[in-house]
Amino acid sequence: MAEKHFPYEIKNVTEEEDKLVKQYYKGYIRPFIRVGPHGHFSMAGYGDHAAEIYNLEVRPDDIWVLAFSRSGTTWLQELVWLLKNNLDYDGAANTLLTKRFAFIEYPTMSSEINQGPPPSGKSGQATVDDFSNLHTLPSPRFIKTHLPLSLLPPTLLDTAKVFYIARDPRDVAVSFHFMHKLFRYFDEGVQFTEFWELFKKDLLLHMPIFPHIEEAWEKRDHPNMTFVFYEEMQKDLRGVIDKVSLVLGKEYTDEQKDKLAEHLNFNNMKKSSAFKFGKDDKDSEIKFMRKGLSGNWVKYFNTDQLKREAEEYMEKHLNKTSLRFPEA
Template sequence: MASASELPFSIKNVTEEEDTVLKKYYKGYTRPFVRVGPRGYLLTPGYADHAADIYNLEVRPDDRWVVTFSRSGTTWLQELAWLVDNDLDYTTAENVPLSKRFAFIEYPTQASDIKKSTPNTKYKGLPTEHDFTDVHTLPSPRYFKTHLPFSLLPPKLLDAKVMYVARDVRDVAVSFFFMHKLFRYFDDDVEFKEYWKLFKKDLLFHMPIFPHIEEAWRKRHHPNVLFTFYEEMQKDLRGVVDKVCIFLGKEYTSEQKDALVKHLSFDNMNKSSADTQKGNDSEMKFLRKGKSGNWINYFDEQMTKEAEEYIQKHLQDTDLRFPDASS
């Protein structure tokens, strides 16, 4: 077994002021939250306990990783990648949940200090059956899901195939808000405008979002990285299917690809989802609307202006641009 590598990044407690704010919203955590690395990714106290374990995970060349910022199309890309890589085995896909097919690497680190589990009272079953503690026991090929940025993952990550999907941060903000309600991280009386202030200040799990995306964007030309956009998947899913097939070295007929696109339609994915829902039109469900540009229904005029300035500020030194959802 290879010797463990030292972490090349720092892990520091957030400021007392930040921790006070965080504990107002994220209940059940007694230890300080942490900022990780030079970009200051905000993570739970439990992450610090296991950062080295995650960083030193063995990477196998036939591993498949889906890496995303939360609420960016993770589930959609997981289903697409797994089916392409497994000879379009719809029977298994329909009978074995993604929570079993993919290991959610850092999931245990999100547990609260009090309940020792993440808040998921409205969610049937755990979000994963495997994580960093037992993936070494899984047979190849292994499938991984993570919301950690590239810099916090194993240094040999790109020896494996890595797929990343990015989404307009305004749509992420809306979907992330409802996820916080669904998993009971936030109380029901927390309004979106109040949450938006936390988003802008990077006072939410895994924030800041732009460095997270940019880390993957800078690696997009690597032969073992496939970078795509949620908006691209929505506008031209067939085109993305073609890209994933090429990336994973799989060949299918035009008819087979058309059938896959049909399977991956939002309505079909939503219908087959085992997630607990409060109603077909409810915002409080894991797979919500599957629409790009839906953020406009939640941002008032002032928030819209703030979002434009926020995006412009973070994109000014990069060539990263999100596709226009309206075109």
């Protein structure tokens, strides 16, 4: 099959922007880049492989989980995998999620100085498989990505089942801040106010967040797209279990669904050794499974100016779309 031309412009951020972000993202030599009409921010390594990822073969029995980082990806992955695999709790317990799902773009985020991506979890890696060997994996494949729909294979939605989870960007900003420290993208001393400045300017990995979510939101009625909110999973996890079961063609008893909901309870997942990594200090927020709360952003946007900026940020973007996040 002929390779499709990657249709989007890839350009370097401005010299001023590059100088600014390199004060935070350490270990990168080449300029950071923006991709496509929304200017999605990434490391230069993604530009090297953007066309390969865009041209990945999609199989009809693939299961793809998409999300902007720190939006509930892991939560949704565990739910989807268990429902698809007949509630195989032993299989889930014995095989890390980083093996069960291929995180396709992860190698493209590698540091150019340290020659490797930031560490992740007790296994020392955020994924076992990626875009480079995806074609060798047996079906059905489970695939995770933080890339927006537009940068993924154009046949994806018409071919495979796609699950997308979205979360209030203010809560994402807080969780993303701690993730940058957890995975050592940023030094631990970086303050949230500094991170928020970069967030507003779309100078963080995967940003901007609103176009990322809106691309999936606009496809929410496509028969292969299942769009859920993080807040929806918090308020009505059983309802989401029912929705995903139906999409996957699976039927389970109420008792089985109740057991799954208990397994997926945030505090239960947080206690699991599979997800329990980060700082041992119980008061530290530099953890993979941090708080799992909605609306907790108010504790970090804790000055009148920050609250006003958060409100203005949301209003500015929500005015352009029908997308609305559920109340926390």
